[in-house]
Amino acid sequence: MDPEPNILEKEANEFLEREKFGEACILFKKAADLHKVNLAHKEAALCLASAASCWALKSGERAFHKSSLAYEEAAREAQLADDLEYASLLYRQAAINYERDMEFFSFSDCFYRSRECLRKFLTRSLISPQKIDNISAGGIKRGEAYGIIKRLALCFLLTFSALIWGHGERPGRTFCSAILLFLASTLFYMQGNLIKGALIFKPNFPQALYFSVITFTTVGYGDITPAGMTKAMAMIEVFCGIFIVPIFVVGLSRKYLRT
Numbered sequence: 678m679d680p681e682p683n684i685l686e687k688e689a690n691e692f693l694e695r696e697k698f699g700e701a702c703i704l705f706k707k708a709a710d711l712h713k714v715n716l717a718h719k720e721a722a723l724c725l726a727s728a729a730s731c732w733a734l735k736s737g738e739r740a741f742h743k744s745s746l747a748y749e750e751a752a753r754e755a756q757l758a759d760d761l762e763y764a765s766l767l768y769r770q771a772a773i774n775y776e777r778d779m780e781f782f783s784f785s786d787c788f789y790r791s792r793e794c795l796r797k798f799l800t801r802s803l804i805s806p807q808k809i810d811n812i813s814a815g816g817i818k819r820g821e822a823y824g825i826i827k828r829l830a831l832c833f834l835l836t837f838s839a840l841i842w843g844h845g846e847r848p849g850r851t852f853c854s855a856i857l858l859f860l861a862s863t864l865f866y867m868q869g870n871l872i873k874g875a876l877i878f879k880p881n882f883p884q885a886l887y888f889s890v891i892t893f894t895t896v897g898y899g900d901i902t903p904a905g906m907t908k909a910m911a912m913i914e915v916f917c918g919i920f921i922v923p924i925f926v927v928g929l930s931r932k933y934l935r936t
Contacts, residue, residue, distance in 0.1 A: 682711040686724065693731065702731035706747070709754075718758035725751030726767060733774070741774035748774060749787060756794065761801065765794035785846045785932060792844040796835035799828050841924060848928035855893065855921050862889040862914045869907040877904055893918040 689704035709724035729747035752767035768791035775784035803825070838844050842851045866885035870877050880888065880901075888901050892914045903911040 682708040682715075682717075682720065682724070685711070689727070693727075698731040698735035702728045702735065702747075705731060709751075713754070718754045719760070722751045722754035722758055722760070722763065722767070725754060729770070729774075741777045742780070745771050745774035745778065745780070745783065745787075749783075752787075752790070752794075761794045761798035765791045765798060768794060789844050789846040792835060793839065796832060796839060799832040799835065802828055803832060841921070842928040845928055845931045848925055848932050851921060851925040851928055855925070858914065858917055858921070859886065859889050859893060862893070862910055865910045866903075866907055869910075870904045871907060872902045872904045873900065889914065894922070895919065 685704045685708035689701045689708065692698075692701035692704065705724045705728035709721045709728065712718075712721035712724060725747050729744045729751060732744035732747055733741060748767050748771035752764045752771060755761075755764035755767055768787045772784050772787035772791060775781070775787060835844075840850065841854055842848060863882065863885040866880055866888055867882065869879075871880050871884070871888060872878075884901070888903075891898055891901075892903075892911050895915055895918055
């Protein structure tokens with residue numbers, strides 16, 4: 678018969694006090710597995726986080742792979758326990774350890790998940806704060822560390838970051854955002870007028886798309902210019918292009934060139 682997980686945790690803490698990190702890690706992991714069988718996700722997350730800390734102490738500066746895996750597994754259990762704030766912290770710890778071991782693709786995935794968990798937590802804290810149930814003590818308290826305005830601003834920034842470039846780890850989203858902006862602008866230009874030479878004309882789809890791309894990339898050949906209300910759309914598209922192109926370059930560099 679397997680021992681109770683609480684007994685294993687007690688024994689693991691005794692090993693930890695004697696600085697026997699390897700033995701403590703094994704017992705914490707066994708306790709976590711038993712908690713997972715019992716669907717006690719909160720307890721499993723805490724045990725796995727303790728196991729990850731033990732692996733980090735045991736490995737020193739040599740290797741962090743097992744610690745990274747334990748932190749990542751703990752984060753998944755925290756998500757199942759519906760504590761997104763704690764899951765965000767654990768994913769961030771996993772990302773740090775993956776980066777130390779130069780496992781950059783795993784780092785990228787954990788960093789993205791950390792930001793997403795934090796974004797969802799902040800959204801919930803604004804919409805349904807009564808549903809927040811922190812696993813660990815010392816988390817963000819409603820009405821204390823984070824005021825409503827601060828949480829709202831941070832939630833907006835994280836949502837924007839997620840949509841535009843996936844928190845720096847999904848450059849494909851930036852490319853898709855540019856394509857959507859091209860098409861939306863093209864459809865708008867088709868409803869208005871453009872100027873070519875001295876003639877005002879209503880552009881067809883290829884002409885409007887050409888003007889949209891030239892405007893977005895700020896090339897500005899000058900062969901076609903906006904007229905009337907299309908000037909406002911052209912200004913918005915230029916402003917977006919100034920930011921989206923560098924964001925795509927930075928995101929692509931973060932994702933791929935680090936290897």
